[in-house]
Amino acid sequence: MTPWPDAITDHAASGVLEIRWSGGEVSRLPHRLLRANCRCAGCEQQRRRPDATVPPPDPAVRLHAIHPVGDRGLNLVFDDGHGRGIFPWPYLHELGAREVPQPGS
Ligand SMILES: [Zn+2]
Numbered sequence: 001m002t003p004w005p006d007a008i009t010d011h012a013a014s015g016v017l018e019i020r021w022s023g024g025e026v027s028r029l030p031h032r033l034l035r036a037n038c039r040c041a042g043c044e045q046q047r048r049r050p051d052a053t054v055p056p057p058d059p060a061v062r063l064h065a066i067h068p069v070g071d072r073g074l075n076l077v078f079d080d081g082h083g084r085g086i087f088p089w090p091y092l093h094e095l096g097a098r099e100v101p102q103p104g105s
Pocket of ligand 1: 041082085
């Protein structure tokens, strides 16, 4: 089943994008996690090079804007200039499933 969002809430102060899926599941995606998995052409290209070391994003990076892309997913614009990546729903759902709460936080 293709994950489908019921509600999208951007908690700008804490830097978390919250997606409530149609099944009732909730993904809380820190902005820096989304940025670390940026889908813009530059980042995709960097990740494809096996010898490349991708520097981790600045932990202070924040989402600057969120644009829906038809029924495909979201175009996420970050405040460090990475603004052309399209994040399909299944990709966002997978990122949410991968993110586990950090102990002590
Ligand atoms: Zn990028």
